[in-house]
Amino acid sequence: MRSTFMGLETAKRGMFAQQSALYTTGHNISNANTEGYSRQRVNFSATDPYPTASINRPQIPGQMGTGVEAGSVQRIRESFLDVQYRTENNKLGYWESKAAALTKMEDIMNEPSNYGLSKTMDRFWQSLHDLALNPSKENSGARAVVRERGIAVADTFQYLSGSLQSIQRDLKEEVNITAKTIDSLARQINNINRQIAETEPHGYLPNDLYDQRDLLLDQLSSLANIKITTEKSGGNALAIAEGAYTIELLNDKGQPLAVLVDGKTLQANSVEVGYHESGFTEKIIIGGQEINISDFTSTGKLRSLIDSYGYMDGAEVKGLYPEMLHELDKMAFAFVTEFNAVHQSGYNLKDFETDPLVKTPVNFFAELTDYKGAAGKISLSNEIKSSPDYIAAASAPYVGNGQNAIRLAEVKNSVMTIGGRSTSIQNFYESLIGKMAVETQEAQRLTGNSRSLRDSVENRRQSVSAVSLDEEMTNMIQFQHAYNASARMISLQDEILNTIINGLRGR
Structure with a gap:
């Protein structure tokens, strides 16, 4: 036989579930302007009905609902748009850096003008x-x-x-800084991988850690061409848990060159640039693995800087400068x-x-x-x-x-x-x-095209993941009404119980 107090438990669950949704809405509103933040939602699910199917079940007309529970708090994110964004961001990183290097070269050559070499020789x-x-x-x-x-x-x-040699020296410094940035981003991502691997087996979704990792991946994608694969955490991890990420560097044909972050061992490999005795770039060293510079065709800012500064192709020096x-x-x-x-x-x-x-x-x-x-x-x-x-x-x-x-x-x-x-x-x-001039014009044109494509994908991504204050305000009112209704159900149950316990006493 069902309990007299069953309605109280159902209403209580409704209050707790709506309260969780209100807390999550408040978290969304607070992070409306946080870079990389993805809005979150509470996944409601109905609790198991009463009675369960068994031999000793009470003989009532059918199963009755027992309320609602907050199953999980999930961030709203579309992984396909993330892949598209990083692909376009990678192209933008390459062409933007190349356009900047060529623009500096144009500024130095200063042609046509009254101060360039051509005019000087004419005089x-x-x-x-x-x-x-x-x-x-x-x-x-x-x-x-x-x-x-x-x-x-x-x-x-x-x-x-x-002047060209001076810019070239600056480009070498930028090559080193970019390699160190890749190394730093890989270590930060690996540290987040470890935190996620420690959290997910307990049945939680570390959404804020996911957002931090994705933001770092967006930054990394502009520096080198990367591929991301997922390693499950195990334990009691939810089916929608994202797990740790393994990050590989790819060449221009999409083939892996080296592992930057290993999601299985939770280790990050160091990134260094090796130079020839002539001073030009000769190889990329990732975790002790040496990649010849002619094989390092991973597009992105690092490759663009190397192409501008100069590299050894066998015994020949190549590069813009x-x-x-x-x-x-x-x-x-x-x-x-x-x-x-x-x-x-x-x-x-x-x-x-x-x-x-x-x-x-x-x-x-x-x-x-x-x-x-x-x-x-x-x-x-x-x-x-x-x-x-x-x-x-x-x-x-x-x-x-x-x-x-x-x-x-x-x-x-x-x-x-x-x-x-x-x-x-x-x-x-x-x-x-x-x-x-033609190379500069092409680099600037492709920079503009890549930026337009990336921004287009980013707009679509934001339409899915970004916080809309109007929508959150609507949700807040909706959850508030649901919470008040559950509270009103408790008041109603209190009146019913009062009638049963006090009103029928002594009759």
Whole structure:
């Protein structure tokens, strides 16, 4: 036979369940502006009906409900959107970093402008044309201008080389910082894994720990391409418990490179960057496992920084900044070599002072023996520094001849071998700047595309997981009414019992 006090227990359970829901609603409202927080809900479930199916069950028309209980407190999260977000965030991390590196390079090259190398060289060529019009000793000003313009060309080459190398050193520091950040995030995720593994077997859902872990994973996804698999905690863990995460680094084909966080052993592997004796990136070391840099094709900020700073591909150095520096060096070397050759073929004023029929070959720029580092070493020869009279403007041994100055000015368009291809100084530099501009434009375009896609996924994710104050206020009123109704049921049961116990006494 059912108990007289059965209704009290049913109402009490209703009050406790609605009270839990109100507490959870208050927690949601409190964390409405907390980064990475996912709204939570109480999963209500009806308690076992009375009576249970058995031989000794009371003979009543059917089973009666016994109320409600708060089965679990679950966060609202859609894992598919998390995967999509991290995929787009990974692409954004790569292209955003590459666009930033190329933008810095563009700022240094400063083309087209009145202060770039192209304009500086144009002024140099123009000064040679001006000298050809009046190369006589009396017009010393034109020669002085040529020398100063030559100094400006050398200084601009040196400035470009030095500035690019300075940015490159900054990129190396950023590579190291990014590797340390990955290492730190992996350790933090592993610590949360341990806390989750200690909590879930007791039948709890550590929702706030889940949120903290997912926030760290979002940050990690921008640095490297990762794959997440779940390791169940065991014990009395609920079916919806998320367990510990194993995190693997993937290459561009989706194949695993190394384990960053092991959810089974609850261990995190360290992350380091290995450098070649030349100073460029050679390998990535994860937990003692060495990955050759050519195999480390995991997209993300780390790979982008390595591509910008420079890396060893066999015996060859590759990367945005090394390649730009090499191209500048080749251009400077070819320019100095060709210009000096034409300059040595001419006559200078010092020759006329001694013996007009004897030509003394003089270099305009200091001689360079190798293209490596040429842009940073270019300077005027000692003779030109000492006197502009050493400028060989004449093509024949008589005063007033300025034909060699014209030939020197035509070096601008002279076809020569630069970097293994036949071209002119002007065309080579224009193609170099054009290539940089196209790469920058592509990186910026893909950055914008990736950001749009990531933000689109984030908006969908927020529509599922974010706290809506309007919705929480509605829920609060709903749970409050349910709580009041359960309390009213207790009052009703009290009146019924009072009638039964006191009203029927003595009859």
